[in-house]
Amino acid sequence: MNQHWLQPPEWSWNHLSKEEPTHVHHWVQQLNEIEKYPDLILYGAPISRSSISVSGASLYPGEFRRMWKGFATYNLDEDIDLAPLQVADAGDVVMHTTDILLSHQRIQETSAYLVKHYPNTLTCMIGGDHSTTACAVRGIKEVVPQESIGILQLDTHLDVRDPEELGPANGTPIRQLIDGSTIQGKDVINIGLHGYYNAKPLIDYAKKHSIQMVTLKQARKQGLICTIQESLQHLSAKVDRIYVTVDMDVLDISNAPGVPASTPGGMTAIELFDILLEIGQHPDVRHxxxxxxxxxxxxxxxxxxxxxxxxxxQFMTGCMLKTRKTST
Incomplete structure (x- = not known):
């Protein structure tokens, strides 16, 4: 837990202005530049060699940062400026060139390090494929072994394929965590499942371990915001902290051509944005x-x-709205 594998980000922006930042690339600071504890720490886990399908998801942390220049800190829809939030970029976990297990261990150790040294700070990991989630949750559990962790998963897939067959791939993280007793299946809620993308043996595993499966059809019928609110309330009553994992393949393929496993029938971008605004406001969402x-x-x-x-x-806007509520 005293070890981390963070290196400076491949791409970062210079802070040229001493004025209040107006855009994201001048708002996010390097972690070593912030004297006090930040509100949120970003870190990248640039690995995709563990993906079942061919994927360049390891490129995303860098491209995520490059895109910041196109985004202001002001959210017109909510009439709120995010600039007062302290957001720190811790850089990327150094990946081994060929050793997937070693790379996963480094993600786990780095996640543990950040949670130990910044216990009251939200963490946000930018992947990478979905195998990284199991690593991060195990790292958190190392630091708080006495606490229970719930998972709110936005995903088209259950991700409970057997690591004995596939290795610790991107289709296995939830099963890794359940089989390893890091979490309990009853503390997992998956919202976004739909169609023909989960074989029956995977459904059987999920039912056996009491994973709560909410299809996208069910969520839309009930109302996505209401579904999210009820899911967060349910987890909050049972666990000590909530980890949210957003697999971008939850989006419809027409909304997400840059997602290897995106499918027809998924969420719209607007639906995902609305959900994340709600998630960011919940006090028990820590990661x-x-x-x-x-x-x-x-x-x-x-x-x-x-x-x-x-x-x-949108998640950050939710965090800012939460800050407003607690300060009034």
Missing amino acids: IDFVCLDPSKDSAVAETVKTGVYAWM
């Missing part, structure tokens, strides 16, 4: 990740990367 976005599959206008940054900004 979040965004995974499985491959910039190399985007078009020249980088629509999926832009959607990914917008999604993160």
